[in-house]
Amino acid sequence: MTDIREIVNEIETLRPIPPVAAKILELAEDINSSLAEIADLIIHDPSLTANVLRICNSANFGFSRKVESVHDATTLLGLNRIVKLVLLDSLSHNLSGDQQSYGLGEGELWRHAVLSAHVVKIMGANNGVPHNKHLVFTAALIKDIGKVILGRFVAFSFEKIHILVKSHGYSFNEAEKEVIGMNHEELGALIAERWRFSEKLIYIIRNHHLSDESARDDTETALVYLADLVCMMMGMSTGVDGLAYRFYSDVLNRMSLTEKDLQTVIAATGESWEKLESLLNLV
Amino acid sequence: MLDFILPSASSINSEKTEKYPFMFADTGVPAFIEALTDSGTKIENMKVVIAGGAQVLDQTGVFNIDHKNYQATKSILSAHKLAIHHEDIGGIHSRGLSLNIGSGYSLLNLAGQREIII
Ligand SMILES: [Fe+2]
Numbered sequence: 001m002t003d004i005r006e007i008v009n010e011i012e013t014l015r016p017i018p019p020v021a022a023k024i025l026e027l028a029e030d031i032n033s034s035l036a037e038i039a040d041l042i043i044h045d046p047s048l049t050a051n052v053l054r055i056c057n058s059a060n061f062g063f064s065r066k067v068e069s070v071h072d073a074t075t076l077l078g079l080n081r082i083v084k085l086v087l088l089d090s091l092s093h094n095l096s097g098d099q100q101s102y103g104l105g106e107g108e109l110w111r112h113a114v115l116s117a118h119v120v121k122i123m124g125a126n127n128g129v130p131h132n133k134h135l136v137f138t139a140a141l142i143k144d145i146g147k148v149i150l151g152r153f154v155a156f157s158f159e160k161i162h163i164l165v166k167s168h169g170y171s172f173n174e175a176e177k178e179v180i181g182m183n184h185e186e187l188g189a190l191i192a193e194r195w196r197f198s199e200k201l202i203y204i205i206r207n208h209h210l211s212d213e214s215a216r217d218d219t220e221t222a223l224v225y226l227a228d229l230v231c232m233m234m235g236m237s238t239g240v241d242g243l244a245y246r247f248y249s250d251v252l253n254r255m256s257l258t259e260k261d262l263q264t265v266i267a268a269t270g271e272s273w274e275k276l277e278s279l280l281n282l283v
Numbered sequence: 284m285l286d287f288i289l290p291s292a293s294s295i296n297s298e299k300t301e302k303y304p305f306m307f308a309d310t311g312v313p314a315f316i317e318a319l320t321d322s323g324t325k326i327e328n329m330k331v332v333i334a335g336g337a338q339v340l341d342q343t344g345v346f347n348i349d350h351k352n353y354q355a356t357k358s359i360l361s362a363h364k365l366a367i368h369h370e371d372i373g374g375i376h377s378r379g380l381s382l383n384i385g386s387g388y389s390l391l392n393l394a395g396q397r398e399i400i401i
Contacts, residue, residue, distance in 0.1 A: 165375070171340055229339055233348060234288060235377035242376040247341035263348065264295040270288050270306050271299075 004181050008190060010149045014094050017195050020045045021090035026198060028083045028134040038082060039074040051089045052082070083134050087141055088114070094148055102151045103240035109147060115236050115269075116140040118276055120227035122268045129255060131219050132200075139204040139224045146188030146205075147239075153180050158240065165244050172241035173209050185209055209245055222251050230266055284382055287311040290351040308355035316363055331365050332389045332401055334380045336372040349373075369401045 024041055027033040042048050049070055056067040056077065067073050074082050095110035102109070117140040124131055147154075154161060157179045164175040176183040189206035197205075200220070207215035208224050215221045232243045252258065285305060292300035292307040304310040320326065333356060336349040353372050360367060371378060371391055379392035389401040 232339055232377075233337075235335070235337075242374075243337050243339045244375045245339055247339045247343070249341070249343040259348075260294060260296060263289055264297060266288055266348070267295045267297060267300075267303070267306060271303060 007149060007153060007180070007182060007187060010152070011191050011194055014145075014148060014191065017090050017094075018045065018048070020048060021086050022196060024083065024086050025134070025138055025201075028079065035074050035079055035082075036071075038079065039070050042074070042082075042086070043070045048086065048089060052085055055085055055089075080133065084117075084137065087138055091141060094145065102147055102154060104151075108239070109144060112231060112236050113141045113144065115234075115276065116143070116224075116227050116231050118272070119230050119265065119269050120223055122272070123223055123227050123230070123265050126261060126265055126268070127223070127255060127257065129219050131223060135198075135200060135204070136220050136223050136227075139201055139208070139220065140227055142192070142201075143188060143205050143208040143224060143228065144184060145191050146184035146186070149191075150176065150180065150182070150184045150187050154240075162240075170244075171209070171246045172244040173211065183211075185211070210248055210251065211246075216248060216251050216254060219255070222255055226251065226255075226257075226262070230262065230269065234266065234269065284380070285311055285315040287352065289348065290355040308352050308359065312356055312359040313363075316365070326363065326365065329365060330368045330387075331360060332369045332380070332391075333367060334371045334378045334391050337374055337377050340375070371399070 020041055024038055027038055027041070042052060052070060052073050053067060055061075056063065056073045061077075063076060067076060077085070091113070092110055095113050104112075117137050120136045120140040121133070124133060124136060154176065160179045161172070161175040164170040164178060165172055170178065173183040173185060177186075185206050185208055188208075189202050192202045192205050203215075203218075204221045204224055207218070207221050208228060210216050210221070210225050229245070229247060232245065252262070287306055287308050289295065289307050291309045292304070293309075300307065300310070304314050316326075316329075319329065333353075336353040338347050338349050341347060350373070357367070369389070371393070376393055381390045381392070382388075383390065391399040391401060393399070
């Protein structure tokens with residue numbers, strides 16, 4: 001088994017999420033915060049300001065006049081889209097590289113992350129259960145951040161992991177845990193702790209494959225989990241882990257969802273494919 | 284080439300399905316075959332290659348939409364008297380399929396694994 005300390009030390013090699021992004025997320029999770037407070041945070045970060053303005057002025061938004069200030073941008077776009085832009089901007093560096101060891105090419109982890117976040121939004125809109133939209137969007141986007149580091153160790157132990165999955169009925173994350181001593185959810189949660197994310201966000205990352213049964217009752221975690229499965233089924237997880245994750249059907253009952261609801265979410269995702277492609281190209 | 288994601292237009296809660304016939308096996312496959320025959324292709328000259336149908340680990344079968352996609356495709360093809368020349372179905376890995384227009388060969392890419400020329 002690999003020395004877990006060795007894995008944890010690798011966290012330092014990630015480019016940390018800028019403190020301002022973490023602050024914005026925190027504000028967005030708090031229902032009492034205002035748009036002005038968020039704009040105030042953005043203007044104190046020059047590169048974030050530049051990116052928000054660049055993206056607002058791109059043809060995709062089609063605003064009739066030039067957006068020249070962050071204040072304008074936040075009013076025009078609204079809290080939802082601002083949070084999304086900030087997140088996409090600050091996380092893309094870490095996820096857009098080559099994760100060769102999971103068999104993922106350039107940018108594929110990033111594509112999967114953005115697609116999951118997009119699906120969780122569709123799923124949330126299709127489901128009557130109240131939940132925190134920003135929280136699930138963020139969680140879907142960063143749930144697999146652990147793979148960025150664990151990938152190197154997965155590559156080293158790949159044969160063993162592969163045999164457990166192929167011949168012994170293990171899911172990929174169970175095999176990671178067995179062979180390496182840690183799976184990508186646990187490592188992702190450690191990274192999120194290091195980056196001082198909220199307790200709830202850390203919780204969702206740690207439980208996003210619902211290995212711990214108690215997490216299945218948590219609406220936000222269950223939404224992130226289901227959105228991930230939808231992405232896998234749509235062929236968006238082309239890594240060596242593939243679709244080797246467990247589906248717990250009781251999650252659907254707990255969320256009062258049917259197979260038809262799930263297929264509806266898949267169709268809605270397929271419908272918005274083009275829009276999503278342009279979002280991916282923006283960042 | 285046709286890339287669909289669901290077995291049937293009737294299995295979702297939406298009236299908009301007519302806008303996206305190619306998203307579903309039951310509407311997409313017949314429309315695809317019709318488009319081919321309309322352009323002058325003869326059924327007996329067609330060579331069918333299908334790939335996909337990977338599944339998550341699911342004991343209950345609720346989430347095996349990909350298997351349903353496969354079943355739906357098979358029955359539509361046989362209704363059109365079309366045999367499957369090559370298939371690569373199931374398992375836990377998604378696939379990429381490309382077609383070389385010049386040679387007529389298909390290239391099947393198994394995620395993170397190998398490539399096969401058909
Ligand atoms: Fe994961």
